[in-house]
Amino acid sequence: MSLVQDSIRASSMFFYGTLSQDSSIQAEACKWYSRALRGLHGLLSQASSHFTGDVICATVMLIHFEHLAGTSGDAWVQHVKGASKMLEAGGPESCRNGFLHQLFRHLRLLTFVASIYRNEQHAFALPEWTNIPFQIHPKTAFDELIDILFRLLPCLSVADKIITATTNTDDWLRGRLNTMVLDIIFQLYKWWSQCISMLSPVEAPADEWMNANKKHTNEDPYDPSHFPLLYHTDMPTAALGSVYDSANLIALRLLFLSSTCAYLYEERIQRHAQSILSAKEFIAAVPGPSSGRL
Incomplete structure (x- = not known):
């Protein structure tokens, strides 16, 4: 849960710091981002084949942080690819309902933009991913x-x-x-x-x-x-x-x-x-x- 909290805190603080033009808040947000990033890397090193919605949500929040902060040119792309890979690991059936369904819908446009930015194909474009997740909703x-x-x-x-x-x-x-x-x-x-x-x-x-x-x-x-x-x-x-x-x-x-x-x-x-x-x-x-x- 701390990973989710750290990522939400990082993105929301940087957003607020940007609106208020307060560099001290932005600097503090970057510290929380680094902490969330370390936590995410630790989880990924466990090589789990299944990721919970909390972990995927944390990765999505890091995407939004990078959209604002831009710490490196394509860090946001790496986060998008990471989040979509986590969803792929569970298969399209896992994205038909609940929190994972919402995360999937949220990620689709970001995934397309990242794919066209890298000029790469993506699993989300396959028929099973454009149909199965929408069988309920x-x-x-x-x-x-x-x-x-x-x-x-x-x-x-x-x-x-x-x-x-x-x-x-x-x-x-x-x-x-x-x-x-x-x-x-x-x-x-x-x-x-x-x-x-x-x-x-x-x-x-x-x-x-x-x-x-x-x-x-x-x-x-x-x-x-x-x-x-x-x-x-x-x-x-x-x-x-x-x-x-x-x-x-x-x-x-x-x-x-x-x-x-x-x-x-x-x-x-x-x-x-x-x-x-x-x-x-x-x-x-x-x-x-x-x-x-x-």
Whole structure:
């Protein structure tokens, strides 16, 4: 339990010290972080194949500490990988309910960001990890968007092969990448259609999201002149919309490796980029500790 307490104390103290611009509180938080880190290393050295929710929670708190403190360039990535590995050890069935289910949902976006940062594949993108943990508690709009994000990871792997290809197999790889990316664009379009049919997709409970009727539009999801954007009126929608815009940016940029028509999407790319900047400005204008965190 002391590991959990130390990690929570470290992250919360550093957060408060940052808000209050008090370097002494931040310094004290770093001491608690070091203590929590030593405790975590001690547990990991025991080579246990099963980790409790407390230990995984402590690791997640260390992730949030590193997001604020940035003690080293990729320390947060190491913590994300460590926490996700602990969940993997228990299998997807252990993440269907309770505290581990909540930790799993919390870690999914962080895991995707860490994976794309390192250009690595991840087990959470596998079908068993995108389905089994949600057998009891259905997916929300956010959960389904993360599913689509994970589908980008294999695309990056194919893109790397195209870039480094030295044989004529690159034409086959380009065709494969093009098919994969177009499917993601279509999935993003379906997700967007469902969102705009609801007043507040972010706050909608899972059952409401799953039963929502997709708004029928006449637009072609692949039409470069169609700009499927989410317009934010509150902070949660702004944050969700930024994740959605980021997914579109990655997918559309990948088209430049697979299609000679990719240049047609330049304006759509600019619209999504501007939407992210607009959301950042919107959140920064909201008073409170969350401002500027996007």
